[in-house]
Amino acid sequence: MPVNVHVDENLIYKRPSSLEDVHTHYCPGCTHGTAHRIVAEVLDELGLQKESIIVAPVGCAVFAYTYFALDGVEAAHGRAPAMATGIKRANPDKIVFTYQGDGDLASIGIAEAIHAAVRGENITIIFINNAIYGMTGGQMSPTTLPGQSTTSSLDGRDSAITGQPMHIAELMASLPGTAYSVRRSLHDAKHTIRAKKAIRKAFQTQIRGEGLSIVELLSSCPTNWKMTPHQSLEWIKEEMLPTYPIGDFKT
Amino acid sequence: MSKKLIKGNVALAEAAVRAGCQAYFGYPITPQTELLEHMAIRMPELGRTFLQAESEVAAINMVYGAASSGVRAMTSSSGPGISLMQEGLSYIVGSEVPVVIIDVMRGGPGLGNIQPAQSDYNQLTKTAGHGDYNPIVLAPSTIQEGVDMVTLSFDLADKYRTLVFVAIDGAIGQMMEPAEMPPMQELHPRPEWAITGQGERNEKNIITSIYLGADNLGDFNDKLQAKLRAIEESEVRYEAETVDDAELIVVAFGTSGRVAKSAVHHLRKAGKKVGLLRPITLWPFPSKKLAALADGGTKKFLVVEMNMGQMLHDVRYAVGRDIDVQFFGRAGGSIPMPEEIQEKAMAMLEVN
Incomplete structure (x- = not known):
């Protein structure tokens, strides 16, 4: 007899209640969807949906507050940690997190990110590192790999002119107010499970009031990398991981 | 109530405290610094938030965050700092969040000087950020009027869910005059639109200034302009x-x-x-x-x-x-x- 998957007791996998039942605008094969999903699962599992506030960035995740079933705000480009600071100070008993890409956090918003950590601001940062500006169509970011071709570095990033990739998880770990800083990857199921565990630890760090927590997630951008979804997951593994090792830099 | 000899910057800060300001974020800049310093003492004393930000850019976005949470929030600065805040000002108006800013004007352009000036008139009334809007700008000429305008500024910001400047110059900020302080207000309850975590509410709350569709953004601008026309109708003071x-x-x-x-x-x-x-x-x-x-x-x-x-x-x-x-x-x-x-x-x- 066929199993009726439309009956709740037969469901073994469903949309987390912290995610809205809506279509996203993310490109096929992009790992934003995975990142959203595991953040939402953690919020569900910790019972935080009604207690959490998301601060969305400028970038591909600009509408993240639409996709998460949480109170949310849309920050100016790079200013999410500053806005989260104001929100957390006004709601000290609530869970406040930012969701930012590498253009938003590592480039235009680095001062806000660093000083939130300097203050030991009790917030969580989900940092999506895909080594490129996604929303504006594929320009070089501070985490672009040497030699990586982008629309603003067509012949590949020339480190003699534009410097070396920026290691955010390590940088944030060096600041005394950071309580938890790790890097994880979303290129396969095993690593995604590890990423989810780290996200859980980050939120638990905030619940315990220990200071700033950040999880850097190596993510794919098939559209702007000009690869298939499968190729881009391989590219994370082969090209990004050697530069951006998975690790716990502060726990 | 009796009058007390008080410095302009201190008087305006204390007026904000008494108006129920619950969160102050700021960055030192002459000639407004005594305002920040008074807040640094008074706000923690009352169990409220005082935070010195790493820049005016951060300060205005902290204000934006706290104000999005429905508490009375403010900052203070002077021309060069207001210039840095412009991005945040535009977002604040675009997402209809009530915010008060005290601008103690100095000489410009550039670093200019720290002498009293009215160099920010155009900046405050016309160019306080990208997009079509004007903030409310109150310009007292005495310390007493400054105190009264700060009290009013929070009420106007809340009433219209918009940005209100109180603009004085370095002379009013730095001089001393007798002024009577208003009574301490009770802290205001959070409005129903505030970002506080969904809690018992049936719907989540969103604070945003992005409307991607041409129709959506057109409609929002029409609504914003209607509000500004209502302010023009009701709030002119001279x-x-x-x-x-x-x-x-x-x-x-x-x-x-x-x-x-x-x-x-x-x-x-x-x-x-x-x-x-x-x-x-x-x-x-x-x-x-x-x-x-x-x-x-x-x-x-x-x-x-x-x-x-x-x-x-x-x-x-x-x-x-x-x-x-x-x-x-x-x-x-x-x-x-x-x-x-x-x-x-x-x-x-x-x-x-």
Whole structure:
């Protein structure tokens, strides 16, 4: 007899209640969807949906507050940690997190990110590192790999002119107010499970009031990398991981 | 209640505390620093938030976050800092969050100097960020009026869910005068739109300024403009003295308004038909009042500012091209003397 998957007791996998039942605008094969999903699962599992506030960035995740079933705000480009600071100070008993890409956090918003950590601001940062500006169509970011071709570095990033990739998880770990800083990857199921565990630890760090927590997630951008979804997951593994090792830099 | 001799910056800070400001974020800049320093003492004393930000860019976004959470939130700064805040100002208006900012104006452009000036008139009333809007701008000319305007600023910000500036200059910020403080207000409850975590609410709350569709953003702008027109209708404030029979009216705000008042009093004593129109709201500007005065027979207007003529254009626009509008002012930090204004007014009166 066929199993009726439309009956709740037969469901073994469903949309987390912290995610809205809506279509996203993310490109096929992009790992934003995975990142959203595991953040939402953690919020569900910790019972935080009604207690959490998301601060969305400028970038591909600009509408993240639409996709998460949480109170949310849309920050100016790079200013999410500053806005989260104001929100957390006004709601000290609530869970406040930012969701930012590498253009938003590592480039235009680095001062806000660093000083939130300097203050030991009790917030969580989900940092999506895909080594490129996604929303504006594929320009070089501070985490672009040497030699990586982008629309603003067509012949590949020339480190003699534009410097070396920026290691955010390590940088944030060096600041005394950071309580938890790790890097994880979303290129396969095993690593995604590890990423989810780290996200859980980050939120638990905030619940315990220990200071700033950040999880850097190596993510794919098939559209702007000009690869298939499968190729881009391989590219994370082969090209990004050697530069951006998975690790716990502060726990 | 009794009057107390108090410094302008301290008085305005204390007025904000008493208006129920629950969160202050700021960055040191002369000539407003005593304001930040007073908040650094008072806010923690009351169990409220004081935080020195790493920059004005961060400060305004912290204010944006706290105000999105529905608490009365503010910052204070001076021209160069206000310039850095412009991005945040635009987001605040675009997402309809109530915020109060005290601007203690100094000389510009660039680093300029820390002398009193009215160099931010255009910046505050017209160019406070990208997009189509004007913040409410209140311009007191005494410390007592500054205290009263700070109290009003929080009410206006909440009423219209918008950005309100209280603009003084370094002279009002730094001088001492007797002023009476308002009573301490109870903290206000969080409004229903505030970001507080969904909790018991049926729907999540969102604070955002992005509307991707042309229709959506068009509709929002229509709504925003309707609100601004309502503010223009209801919130114009000014002081008018001996204007009804005036041949010449001096138009000046803030410190120059105060000096102009002395000049007008002196000229009246000398039998000259001179009046004073002192805008208290720089936006919405008392254009209708000025137009009515011009229509009522006053054909000469003298605009006095501590800049090179910024409000001047609003006065010209209000009274029309047939009216003689002249300017007296200078930039760089000097305050006009009453005698200089009298001399300029007399020269205008002598021409038929």
